[in-house]
Amino acid sequence: MTATPAKDALLTIREMCDAYDVTPRTLRFYEAKELLFPLRRGTARFFTYRDRARLKLILRGKRFGFSLEDIRQLLEMYDRDPGQQEAQLARTIELAQDRLAQMERQRAELDEAIAELKEQMDWGASALATLRRPAG
Template identity: 50%
Template sequence: MNQRTSDATLPNRGLALQRRTYTIGDLAKMFEVTPRTIRFYEQEGLLAPQRRGQTRIYREKDRVRLKLTLRGKRLGFSLAEIREVVEMYDAMPDGNARQLKRLLEILADKRANLERQLEDIRLMHRELDDVETRARDVLSNLENTLGD
């Protein structure tokens, strides 16, 4: 991290967090992703670093957005869903409540999809068990017939 002063020595920690900056390398190391991944999310409009020449300067807001984006991806959210929730929060004074309601809608949809997939997996598992049982029965009958 580029901040040289410890948060503990600053009178206003919140202000210190707002002023903290990160390089693309800092964020890549922090979240164990490649700089290319971070540039992709920037290209997709999820991050908006400041520029000093060719150097990207990421603020705390970008760090939080990257964290939320990566969490959303792990949960199976599309980039459009992630963008919708993050932009809604940024754009609205009551964004937090609206963001949370939309997040709950997306989570309910993801959960319903997972339940359908889980039921499909259970069905496939039962079908595999049935095929395996029949194959073992046929094999046993063949071995008994050949053994006679």
């Protein structure tokens, strides 16, 4: 059982990587980009509950196709002034709507391309059949 770590647990970089299936480079990169803020005991990193929560949001955001910079801004908004919940939530929903629209446009284009490609393939396939059955 890969039990969820206790809330107050501090994870090393490796534990973090194993838990969320990312590389150390990725975690350091996210820290450099100010998406994560692990404790630094000396030079070593320890990832807190907060980092874990943020990482989950980051990964979800990436699945939605948000850039790391977009994600950073949202996270920053949420923990800079915790008391503007409404405005922040509204802003988040707005961004999500834009993104959703983008994704739907993209899907439409993909569908078109798929349809066109299929058509081309039928074309080619029948030409191929003709070539294989000469003088049909």
